[in-house]
Amino acid sequence: MAKNKKSPQELEEERSARLQTTLDNMNTQLIKLDKIKKTYASKAAEAEARGLETQKQQARSLLKKTMQQEKQIYGMVMSIELAVQTKELSSISEAFLQCMDDISADLSTNTGKVNVKKVQNQFMKAGYAQKQQEERLNQMLDTGDYALLGEMGADEATEFDDDVDAMIRDAAKAVPGGITGTNKNRF
Secondary structure, X not given: OOOXXXXXXXXXXXXXXXXXXXXXXHHHXXXXXXXXXXXXXXXXXXXHHXXXXXXXXXXXXXXXXXXXXXXXXXXXXXXXXXXXXXXXXXXXXXHHHHHHHHHHHHHXXXXXXXXXXXXXXXXXXXXXXXXXXXXXXXXXXXXXXXXXXXXXXXXXXXXXXHHHHHHHHHHHHHXXXXXXXXXXXXX
């Protein structure tokens, strides 16, 4: 039977769980070693007080070995922490490089899609067409055809009358001396 293949996320979760279990075990061991060191130090002091030189040397030797184990475990913990930080930095670098790769691919695709000569020709045609349109509009305005655009009479009411009146009042306030009954015929 074939095993079910795990997703990358599941694999990462398993790795993280193993890492955390390992760190927890190491920290537990460090706590135990600290207690053991205290016990050996206490035994060495007791042996010295009782004049038991051999037991004192034995306790000292065990204390040194415990300290060596503690140092090794601290080194392992630090190595794991540094490896995790390196992995995180590597992930950031990988994401950055992937992003740059995507952008580069987009740039390559975009520059390959556009034919500069064709765009230049279209731009020139558009400029010429715009110039012709302006000439025709000027000609229409010169001959009076603009009346056909359906100019609205001044007496027709629209939904904008109130807004127009308000804008005119606001503009009048800004005019020095305002537009009052005494000077509104100055135009």
